Amino acid sequence: MDLSPPHCDYFAAGVCRSCTFIETPISAQLEEKQARCTEFLPGIPSEAWLPPVGGGVRAFRNRAKLAVGGEAGDVTLGILDREWSGVDLSECLIHENVIRSVTPTLKALVNDSGIEPYLVPKRRGELKYVHVTANLSSELMVRFVVRTEHGLGLIKRQLSRIRQALPNAVVISVNLLPEHKAVLEGEREVTLHGEALAMQLAGETQKITLHLRPQSFFQTNTQVATALYNQASQWVDRIDPASVLDLYCGVGGFALFTASGATGSRRVLGVEVSEQAIRSAKRSAKEAGIPAQFFAADATDFAVSLAREEMPELVIVNPPRRGIGEELAGWIERSPIHHVIYSSCNPASLARDLERMPSLHVKEARLFDMFPHTGHLEVAVLLERVSAAQVS
C-alpha cells in the first residue's frame, strides 16, 4: 500500500485546511498520536501498548458531510469559507471512491431541483448540507438537510430523478433543521426511500452486518472500525466472561462482535440512548443469529440501577467525547466488575475517567487511526481490577 502523503490540490491552494497534517507522512502522524496518548495516559506502561492500527492515506472516510454553497442552479458541495462562501470539494480524496464518484451527480440533481442553498449571513434559503454514507458494496445513504417544509417538498419532487440517477442510493432522506445553529442536522428526519444502509464488516468468525439508519452514529472509517471491534472481541475471548455489558453501543458493533465470537453461553447486552440505533442492532442480531440483546436507555441510569446479581463480568464503554463521567466511573470502581474495555475518541476525558477508577489497571492499550490527517484519534484500553493482594 502506498503510504506516501497524497497531494491535495485544495490543501495546496489553501482553500481547505481540514486535513491539517495531510502533508506529513502517515508514519510521523502515527508517532505523534502515539506520543500524545502516552502523554495523556502516563500511567500506561510502555509494554502495554500494542502497535498502532493505521487508517489509510486516501479514500478511508465512509461519510461525507457536504455543506451547500453557491446559488440556486450553480451550487457548491464541500465547505463554507470564512465569508460563508461555498468552496467545492467534489474531489476530496479522503472520501471513499464511490462518494467522490457520485458527488458531481448529486450536484447536478441539486442544481436541477432549483433549491436555494441556505445563506448563513442572510438566514435565507433552504438546502444546508448533503450527507452521504457508503458501505463496502458501494451502496449509499443520501440525506438532504433543509430548513423548512418547502425544502422537503422540493426534494420530494425530485425523488424519482434522484433514484434514477443514483440507483445505488438505498436510503434517501430529508432532515429538517429550521434553527440557525452551527450543527449538522436537526431532530426531524423524513425517510423518502429505503430504511437502512447495510454496513458489512468482517468479524473473525463471521461477517457481521450493522444496519445503519439515517440518524444513528457510525464510526467514520469502516476498516479501522472493523479492527477496533475485532480487537475488543479478541480481548473478550481471552477473558471469556459469562456476561458482557456494552454501554453506548450505538448500532451494536462491539456487542455483536463479542457475542459472535463466544464459544459457550456468553450473555451480551448492549445499551444505548437512541431507540433508532437499538432497533438497528436488534435487527442485525436477529438476521445474523447472534444471541445479543439490546435495550434503549441512558447508560449511567441503566448501570447504576442493576442489582448485584445482575452485574456483568465485563463492561465495554464507548462514550461520546465527554467520556463516561464521574457517576458511571464511580459505579464501575465500586462494582465487582473485573474487566472493562474502554474505547475513546478523546484521550483527555479517558484520562480523567481512568483516574476515577484507580482499582482498574490498564493491561493493554492500542491506538486506532480512525481519522488520518487530523489530530483526532481513537484509543482502546483493556482494564483489569487489581486485587487487594496485588496492591499491598
Ligand SMILES: C[S@@+](CC[C@H](N)C(=O)[O-])C[C@H]1O[C@@H](n2cnc3c(N)ncnc32)[C@H](O)[C@@H]1O
Ligand atoms: C462514540 S458513539 C459509539 C457507538 C458504538 N459503540 C459504535 O461503535 O458505533 C457513542 C454513542 O453513545 C450514544 N449515547 C450518547 N449519550 C448516551 C447516553 N447518555 N446513554 C447511552 N448512550 C448514549 C450515542 O447515541 C452514540 O451512539
